[in-house]
Amino acid sequence: MKAATTTTARQEAALGDHREVRKVQFTGRSTYVLSLPKRWIEEMRLRAGDQVTLVREADNSLSIVPMSTGPADSLSEATAVIMPAESASTLRRKVVSMYLAGYNIIHLKLKAGRINPALRDAVREVVRRNLVGTEMIADASDVITLQVLLSLPELSVNTAIRRVYLIASSMHKDAMLALSELNAELAREVIKSDDEVDRFSLYVLRNLVMATQNGRVLREMGLKNPSDCLSYRAAVKSIERVADHSCGIAEAAVRLKEKLPKETLAKIEKMSYLALAVLGDSVEALLRRDYQLADRTVDAVEDVHALEQEALASMEKDRTRDLASVKLVLEDIRRTAEYASDIAEAALNETIDEVIEKGAAKSKQ
Template identity: 35%
Template sequence: MRFRRKVQIVGGSTYIISLPKEWVERVNLRQGSELLVEVMPDLSLKILSEDVLSKAGDEVSEYRIDFMPGNTEFFIAKVIASYVTGYDKIVIKYPNITSKELSEVMDLISKKTIGLEVVEEGQDYIALQCLASLSTLSLREVLRKIISLSEDSFKDIENYFITGNAVLLDRVVERDDLIDKLYLYGLRQLNHVLLGKTTLAEIGLNNPAEILYLVFILKTLERIADHLFNIAKQLKEIQAVGKIIQLENLIKELKRNYSFITNYIPIKFKAESLDELGKLLTKLKAIEAAPYVGDFPHSEYVSLRESVKRISAYLRDLIEIILDNYALKDLISSTSRQ
């Protein structure tokens, strides 16, 4: 619903507008009722009634799910989906499950979530609730941590080529679980904004349209981390130190490009010219097109090379998403000035 109202001035300094009768009746306003008026970053106003405020503060959204023996993977996926969607509480019923199976399931859930803790346990059920909040881990910090962890993975792979120390590759593999957790938690925060549980200002955004770009950015960063994970696992299996000089050089170049590009990600806010990003698009395409050079067995090199190409392609995607987002910011800025 959309309503047009004229501003009235009372007493020479108080600006008032009438509220739509349909809305007043729907939210049960009475004389003396309190309203919360929030000024949004785009200078629009958000008006909340007392009833909505009290419900938002007291109501806990709850999702119930039955454990599915023999299909643990699908069950875990449903739990993660309810967590990402934004449910506060997840109740799992398990009439036929051993304590060992339950422990294994909880370990899998813990590897994928942040702040999801057991708050209640009965004879045939367990209740989980997300205790993490914006105050403990903001979206800005989620992005920073994902970027920092991936930069560490690039460095570890690069140093592995120098030292041959396989422990560096183990660190890359272990780091992937944490990046996945941060990615899913970031999506949960964005869903909270869409559901009205969190304001745009609280996560550093100015317009709801920016949420779409941040979803793409989070997913792209997560996919890059996945391919770093794949490279580390493959290198450990084939022990290729000193045998694939071309791959070493490509990893170094991708690491430099990754650090440069992520400086432009929204919420990190590094205000610079975007021209350099355009030049990188051509360089990244060259990485993807580079022919195989070396005497290392081609069959074992192919999967490694494919992961490198995918990282390069995702970096190009990231540039395009960043350019789109900056164009959106310009559009919002120009519209607000009119």
């Protein structure tokens, strides 16, 4: 009993000024009334007669959403201080962190003096290469201001994840083509495409962070529960790593001096085809909430390991030159399949309740 009391006290302390206890009143013959805090009404700029929407959440709590408010992602602006000895890499990480936190207007202010050209170029580079829908709207001697112009409804989280997956899978296919043909130009294009994956990955992660903080954002993104954000985050990071491994294959294509023996190449391509197949199935299982497909995908990954051993045996038989580089290619393909397994496991975790509910329903019948 003492422990429960302590827990309640901690919860109340954490709620702080955000918690208000009000009584439910009964009026007329069938109407229950609950007064709203004046401070909240003023902050939402509501007046008598304005409409609000009541949304019943998964945990049976109610959310009150003003119908007259602007986009749900309009968070307040934030200012970060740039220290005199700060490096360009540190500043880039600071900008990305503020972007991921969900701020729409980001001020970068130097503590003293003028912002040097290297830091200014670093900000321009990270905006151009990594931040979707972001523009530099002010560039003074001591402050730089960025604004995120893209609103949440522009791109649903499912659409964005599918876009990231399509880019990553295309990178893998092109990297394998570059490897088979020793096409250095195509390999370099694959490496350049990694920036596009990073941009959309950060965009999705930013939206997921905002969704965990705001139920309205969660619904606008097409998600049901805050727990969905964890699974989607794991999926995005896994797809991002698949793109990195595609770059690894492309880099090997640039290094190799001679084409691989046909038999060895055929086994590597077979392994690659299966890795891409399980990656596609894992993403579909997550987005369609398909437990059975996710379960089959996890099993299929084991076949990739068997194909890797076959490819290694073929390489030794053919006495493949530059064996170390080719082994790295096999590792890149295997890791692609293993990241697909991670996505499939996230899909399993996300849909297990649906499987349990179906089983419970059958047992009652």
